[in-house]
Protein backbone atom coordinates (compact mmCIF):
# COMPACT_ATOMS: atom_id res chain seq x y z
CA UNK A 74 0.00 0.00 0.00
CA UNK A 75 2.94 2.33 -0.65
CA UNK A 76 1.90 5.79 -1.69
CA UNK A 77 -1.40 5.79 0.21
CA UNK A 78 -1.44 8.65 2.71
CA UNK A 79 -4.30 9.11 5.14
CA UNK A 80 -4.77 12.83 5.71
CA UNK A 81 -3.77 13.72 9.26
CA UNK A 82 -6.55 16.30 9.39
CA UNK A 83 -9.18 13.55 9.05
CA UNK A 84 -8.29 12.19 12.50
CA UNK A 85 -10.00 14.24 15.16
CA UNK A 86 -8.70 14.40 18.72
CA UNK A 87 -11.14 13.02 21.30
CA UNK A 88 -12.93 16.00 22.84
CA UNK A 89 -12.62 17.28 26.39
CA UNK A 90 -16.39 17.75 26.61
CA UNK A 91 -18.61 14.69 26.61
CA UNK A 92 -22.36 14.29 26.82
CA UNK A 93 -23.72 10.92 27.89
CA UNK A 94 -27.42 10.08 28.12
CA UNK A 95 -28.18 7.99 31.24
CA UNK A 96 -31.83 7.49 30.22
CA UNK A 97 -33.33 7.62 26.75
CA UNK A 98 -36.99 8.00 27.71
CA UNK A 99 -39.06 10.48 29.64
CA UNK A 100 -41.87 10.43 32.18
CA UNK A 101 -43.48 13.44 30.46
CA UNK A 102 -44.80 13.58 26.93
CA UNK A 103 -43.96 17.11 25.80
CA UNK A 104 -45.41 17.97 22.43
CA UNK A 105 -42.16 19.34 20.96
CA UNK A 106 -39.85 16.57 22.19
CA UNK A 107 -39.29 13.07 20.78
CA UNK A 108 -38.54 11.81 24.33
CA UNK A 109 -42.15 10.71 24.69
CA UNK A 110 -41.83 8.40 21.65
CA UNK A 111 -39.85 5.90 23.70
CA UNK A 112 -41.93 6.31 26.83
CA UNK A 113 -42.63 2.62 27.25
CA UNK A 114 -39.26 1.35 26.12
CA UNK A 115 -37.70 -1.06 28.58
CA UNK A 116 -34.23 -0.65 27.13
CA UNK A 117 -33.68 3.03 27.67
CA UNK A 118 -31.40 2.86 30.73
CA UNK A 119 -27.64 2.92 30.36
CA UNK A 120 -26.04 0.40 32.73
CA UNK A 121 -23.67 2.02 35.23
CA UNK A 122 -20.94 -0.41 34.08
CA UNK A 123 -21.28 0.83 30.50
CA UNK A 124 -20.94 4.41 31.73
CA UNK A 125 -17.81 3.54 33.70
CA UNK A 126 -16.31 1.76 30.71
CA UNK A 127 -17.06 4.74 28.42
CA UNK A 128 -15.39 7.11 30.87
CA UNK A 129 -12.31 4.86 30.85
CA UNK A 130 -12.06 5.52 27.13
CA UNK A 131 -12.77 9.27 27.23
CA UNK A 132 -9.48 9.76 29.09
CA UNK A 133 -9.03 13.36 27.97
CA UNK A 134 -12.51 14.44 29.16
CA UNK A 135 -12.66 17.40 31.55
CA UNK A 136 -16.37 18.03 31.54
CA UNK A 137 -19.42 15.80 31.27
CA UNK A 138 -23.09 16.53 30.78
CA UNK A 139 -25.40 13.70 31.90
CA UNK A 140 -28.22 14.51 29.58
CA UNK A 141 -29.89 13.61 26.32
CA UNK A 142 -33.45 13.13 25.30
CA UNK A 143 -34.65 11.36 28.43
CA UNK A 144 -35.25 12.25 32.07
CA UNK A 145 -32.14 11.18 34.02
CA UNK A 146 -33.96 10.99 37.37
CA UNK A 147 -35.84 7.94 36.07
CA UNK A 148 -32.59 6.01 36.42
CA UNK A 149 -32.37 4.16 39.76
CA UNK A 150 -28.59 4.84 39.78
CA UNK A 151 -28.82 8.49 38.65
CA UNK A 152 -26.86 9.98 41.55
CA UNK A 153 -24.21 7.26 41.18
CA UNK A 154 -23.55 8.47 37.63
CA UNK A 155 -22.83 11.92 39.07
CA UNK A 156 -20.60 10.62 41.86
CA UNK A 157 -18.69 8.32 39.55
CA UNK A 158 -17.92 11.13 37.10
CA UNK A 159 -16.99 13.56 39.90
CA UNK A 160 -14.62 11.01 41.47
CA UNK A 161 -12.75 11.00 38.17
CA UNK A 162 -12.25 14.75 38.54
CA UNK A 163 -14.77 15.71 35.85
CA UNK A 164 -16.87 18.84 35.99
CA UNK A 165 -20.41 17.41 36.02
CA UNK A 166 -23.70 18.84 34.76
CA UNK A 167 -27.12 17.38 34.13
CA UNK A 168 -30.55 18.46 32.87
CA UNK A 169 -34.00 17.51 34.09
CA UNK A 170 -37.69 18.39 34.04
CA UNK A 171 -37.46 18.26 37.87
CA UNK A 172 -40.79 16.48 38.27
CA UNK A 173 -39.21 13.44 39.97
CA UNK A 174 -37.07 15.17 42.58
CA UNK A 175 -37.18 13.44 45.97
CA UNK A 176 -35.64 14.74 49.20
CA UNK A 177 -32.99 12.04 48.95
CA UNK A 178 -32.01 13.03 45.41
CA UNK A 179 -32.07 16.74 46.33
CA UNK A 180 -29.66 16.13 49.22
CA UNK A 181 -27.36 14.23 46.94
CA UNK A 182 -27.45 16.91 44.22
CA UNK A 183 -26.34 19.67 46.60
CA UNK A 184 -23.58 17.62 48.25
CA UNK A 185 -20.91 19.09 46.00
CA UNK A 186 -20.33 16.57 43.18
CA UNK A 187 -22.73 18.24 40.72
CA UNK A 188 -21.53 21.53 39.25
CA UNK A 189 -24.51 22.57 37.15
CA UNK A 190 -28.16 21.68 36.85
CA UNK A 191 -30.38 22.76 33.97
CA UNK A 192 -34.13 22.65 34.49
CA UNK A 193 -36.58 22.68 31.60
CA UNK A 194 -39.56 24.93 32.31
CA UNK A 195 -41.48 25.78 29.17
CA UNK A 196 -43.87 28.33 30.62
CA UNK A 197 -44.63 30.32 33.80
CA UNK A 198 -48.33 29.54 33.28
CA UNK A 199 -49.78 26.32 34.68
CA UNK A 200 -52.18 26.09 31.74
CA UNK A 201 -49.56 26.55 29.03
CA UNK A 202 -47.06 24.32 30.83
CA UNK A 203 -49.63 21.53 31.19
CA UNK A 204 -50.61 21.83 27.54
CA UNK A 205 -47.03 21.76 26.26
CA UNK A 206 -45.71 19.19 28.72
CA UNK A 207 -48.49 16.65 28.88
CA UNK A 208 -48.51 14.81 32.23
CA UNK A 209 -46.50 17.58 33.93
CA UNK A 210 -47.63 20.06 36.56
CA UNK A 211 -45.85 23.40 36.91
CA UNK A 212 -46.76 23.73 40.60
CA UNK A 213 -44.94 20.46 41.28
CA UNK A 214 -41.83 21.59 39.39
CA UNK A 215 -41.75 24.93 41.23
CA UNK A 216 -42.16 23.34 44.63
CA UNK A 217 -39.32 20.90 43.80
CA UNK A 218 -37.19 23.83 42.65
CA UNK A 219 -37.83 25.68 45.92
CA UNK A 220 -36.91 22.58 47.88
CA UNK A 221 -33.71 22.10 45.91
CA UNK A 222 -32.61 25.73 46.33
CA UNK A 223 -33.36 25.58 50.07
CA UNK A 224 -31.25 22.40 50.37
CA UNK A 225 -28.43 24.10 48.48
CA UNK A 226 -28.59 27.01 50.92
CA UNK A 227 -28.44 24.68 53.95
CA UNK A 228 -25.67 22.55 52.45
CA UNK A 229 -23.55 25.68 51.93
CA UNK A 230 -21.76 24.13 48.94
CA UNK A 231 -23.06 26.75 46.50
CA UNK A 232 -23.51 23.85 44.09
CA UNK A 233 -25.01 23.12 41.68
CA UNK A 234 -25.40 26.31 39.68
CA UNK A 235 -29.06 26.25 38.63
CA UNK A 236 -30.22 27.34 35.16
CA UNK A 237 -33.81 27.43 33.94
CA UNK A 238 -34.19 26.84 30.22
CA UNK A 239 -37.02 26.96 27.68
CA UNK A 240 -37.52 26.08 24.06
CA UNK A 241 -38.77 29.08 22.12
CA UNK A 242 -42.20 28.44 20.64
CA UNK A 243 -44.96 30.66 19.34
CA UNK A 244 -47.02 29.48 22.29
CA UNK A 245 -44.56 30.64 24.97
CA UNK A 246 -42.35 33.31 23.36
CA UNK A 247 -44.26 36.24 24.86
CA UNK A 248 -44.20 34.54 28.29
CA UNK A 249 -40.41 34.29 28.57
CA UNK A 250 -39.99 37.60 30.49
CA UNK A 251 -42.45 36.40 33.13
CA UNK A 252 -40.50 33.16 33.39
CA UNK A 253 -37.25 35.06 34.04
CA UNK A 254 -38.96 37.06 36.77
CA UNK A 255 -40.26 33.87 38.34
CA UNK A 256 -36.84 32.24 38.15
CA UNK A 257 -35.24 35.31 39.74
CA UNK A 258 -37.79 35.39 42.57
CA UNK A 259 -36.91 31.80 43.44
CA UNK A 260 -33.13 32.40 43.46
CA UNK A 261 -32.23 30.69 40.18
CA UNK A 262 -28.78 31.68 38.85
CA UNK A 263 -29.31 31.74 35.11
CA UNK A 264 -31.84 31.58 32.31
CA UNK A 265 -31.35 30.36 28.76
CA UNK A 266 -33.73 29.99 25.84
CA UNK A 267 -33.08 27.80 22.83
CA UNK A 268 -34.65 27.37 19.45
CA UNK A 269 -36.29 24.02 18.82
CA UNK A 270 -33.56 21.68 17.50
CA UNK A 271 -34.81 21.70 13.93
CA UNK A 272 -37.68 21.14 11.55
CA UNK A 273 -36.98 17.40 11.03
CA UNK A 274 -37.81 17.59 7.34
CA UNK A 275 -35.43 14.89 6.16
CA UNK A 276 -37.23 12.30 3.99
CA UNK A 277 -35.85 9.44 6.12
CA UNK A 278 -37.43 10.74 9.34
CA UNK A 279 -38.78 7.75 11.32
CA UNK A 280 -42.59 7.58 11.19
CA UNK A 281 -43.00 7.91 14.95
CA UNK A 282 -41.45 11.40 14.80
CA UNK A 283 -44.23 12.78 12.62
CA UNK A 284 -46.48 14.20 15.37
CA UNK A 285 -43.47 15.98 16.89
CA UNK A 286 -42.35 17.24 13.45
CA UNK A 287 -45.85 18.62 12.74
CA UNK A 288 -46.02 20.32 16.13
CA UNK A 289 -42.57 21.87 15.64
CA UNK A 290 -43.54 23.12 12.16
CA UNK A 291 -46.52 24.86 13.73
CA UNK A 292 -44.65 26.27 16.74
CA UNK A 293 -41.29 27.30 15.26
CA UNK A 294 -41.33 31.12 15.15
CA UNK A 295 -41.44 32.57 11.64
CA UNK A 296 -40.39 35.93 10.20
CA UNK A 297 -43.85 37.27 11.14
CA UNK A 298 -43.16 36.43 14.78
CA UNK A 299 -39.83 38.25 14.80
CA UNK A 300 -41.14 41.56 16.32
CA UNK A 301 -42.79 39.71 19.23
CA UNK A 302 -39.69 37.62 19.80
CA UNK A 303 -37.43 40.66 19.63
CA UNK A 304 -39.48 42.48 22.22
CA UNK A 305 -39.60 39.40 24.40
CA UNK A 306 -35.80 38.98 24.26
CA UNK A 307 -35.31 42.62 25.15
CA UNK A 308 -37.58 42.30 28.22
CA UNK A 309 -35.86 39.04 29.19
CA UNK A 310 -32.46 40.78 29.18
CA UNK A 311 -33.74 43.71 31.25
CA UNK A 312 -35.51 41.50 33.76
CA UNK A 313 -32.47 39.27 33.99
CA UNK A 314 -30.33 42.28 34.99
CA UNK A 315 -32.97 43.49 37.44
CA UNK A 316 -33.42 40.08 39.09
CA UNK A 317 -29.78 38.99 39.17
CA UNK A 318 -30.33 36.20 36.64
CA UNK A 319 -27.63 35.67 34.00
CA UNK A 320 -29.35 35.48 30.62
CA UNK A 321 -28.16 33.69 27.48
CA UNK A 322 -30.27 33.91 24.32
CA UNK A 323 -29.75 32.53 20.81
CA UNK A 324 -29.65 34.65 17.65
CA UNK A 325 -33.04 35.89 16.50
CA UNK A 326 -32.26 35.24 12.87
CA UNK A 327 -32.34 32.21 10.65
CA UNK A 328 -29.94 29.31 10.80
CA UNK A 329 -27.51 28.82 7.93
CA UNK A 330 -26.65 25.18 8.15
CA UNK A 331 -26.23 25.03 4.40
CA UNK A 332 -22.85 26.53 5.36
CA UNK A 333 -21.83 23.40 7.24
CA UNK A 334 -18.93 23.63 9.69
CA UNK A 335 -18.92 27.42 9.62
CA UNK A 336 -22.13 27.22 11.63
CA UNK A 337 -21.78 23.92 13.42
CA UNK A 338 -18.65 22.52 15.02
CA UNK A 339 -20.49 20.13 17.37
CA UNK A 340 -19.15 16.90 15.85
CA UNK A 341 -15.56 18.12 16.39
CA UNK A 342 -16.04 19.80 19.74
CA UNK A 343 -18.10 17.38 21.84
CA UNK A 344 -19.05 13.73 21.88
CA UNK A 345 -22.59 12.53 22.48
CA UNK A 346 -23.37 8.95 23.45
CA UNK A 347 -26.97 7.77 23.74
CA UNK A 348 -28.28 5.47 26.48
CA UNK A 349 -27.79 2.46 24.18
CA UNK A 350 -24.10 3.31 23.70
CA UNK A 351 -24.59 4.59 20.14
CA UNK A 352 -22.58 7.69 19.35
CA UNK A 353 -24.52 10.39 17.58
CA UNK A 354 -23.16 13.46 15.76
CA UNK A 355 -24.85 15.78 18.29
CA UNK A 356 -27.82 15.89 20.70
CA UNK A 357 -30.00 17.72 18.15
CA UNK A 358 -30.46 14.45 16.32
CA UNK A 359 -32.61 13.17 19.21
CA UNK A 360 -32.54 9.38 18.86
CA UNK A 361 -30.03 7.09 17.12
CA UNK A 362 -32.64 5.84 14.66
CA UNK A 363 -32.35 9.23 12.91
CA UNK A 364 -28.56 9.08 12.67
CA UNK A 365 -25.72 7.42 14.54
CA UNK A 366 -22.05 6.84 13.92
CA UNK A 367 -21.65 3.39 15.49
CA UNK A 368 -21.84 1.82 18.93
CA UNK A 369 -19.17 3.28 21.22
CA UNK A 370 -19.88 0.68 23.91
CA UNK A 371 -19.31 -2.35 21.69
CA UNK A 372 -16.91 -0.98 19.04
CA UNK A 373 -14.89 1.35 21.27
CA UNK A 374 -15.05 5.14 21.62
CA UNK A 375 -11.96 5.94 19.51
CA UNK A 376 -12.95 3.60 16.67
CA UNK A 377 -16.36 5.22 16.32
CA UNK A 378 -15.12 8.79 16.88
CA UNK A 379 -12.68 8.43 13.98
CA UNK A 380 -14.56 5.70 12.12
CA UNK A 381 -15.54 5.99 8.45
CA UNK A 382 -19.13 7.00 9.14
CA UNK A 383 -18.19 9.88 11.43
CA UNK A 384 -15.35 11.01 9.14
CA UNK A 385 -17.72 11.10 6.18
CA UNK A 386 -20.28 13.07 8.23
CA UNK A 387 -17.65 15.64 9.26
CA UNK A 388 -16.23 15.88 5.75
CA UNK A 389 -19.64 16.69 4.36
CA UNK A 390 -20.20 19.37 7.00
CA UNK A 391 -16.81 20.97 6.46
CA UNK A 392 -17.04 20.82 2.68
CA UNK A 393 -20.33 22.74 2.57
CA UNK A 394 -22.43 19.72 1.59
CA UNK A 395 -24.06 18.95 4.97
CA UNK A 396 -25.79 15.64 5.63
CA UNK A 397 -29.55 15.88 5.11
CA UNK A 398 -30.21 15.86 8.85
CA UNK A 399 -28.12 19.02 9.27
CA UNK A 400 -29.96 20.96 6.58
CA UNK A 401 -33.04 21.38 8.76
CA UNK A 402 -31.25 21.96 12.06
CA UNK A 403 -31.44 25.21 14.03
CA UNK A 404 -27.95 25.19 15.52
CA UNK A 405 -27.13 28.68 14.27
CA UNK A 406 -30.59 30.16 14.75
CA UNK A 407 -34.21 29.42 13.94
CA UNK A 408 -34.81 28.16 10.42
CA UNK A 409 -37.21 30.52 8.74
CA UNK A 410 -37.37 33.01 11.62
Ligand code: SF4
Nearest residue numbers: 337355357399402404
Ligand atom coordinates in the same frame (compact mmCIF):
# COMPACT_ATOMS: atom_id res chain seq x y z
S1 SF4 B 1 -27.79 18.13 13.22
FE1 SF4 B 1 -25.89 18.63 12.11
S2 SF4 B 1 -25.85 20.91 12.02
FE2 SF4 B 1 -27.29 20.29 13.64
S3 SF4 B 1 -26.08 20.32 15.55
FE3 SF4 B 1 -26.12 18.24 14.72
S4 SF4 B 1 -24.24 18.06 13.52
FE4 SF4 B 1 -24.66 20.24 13.81
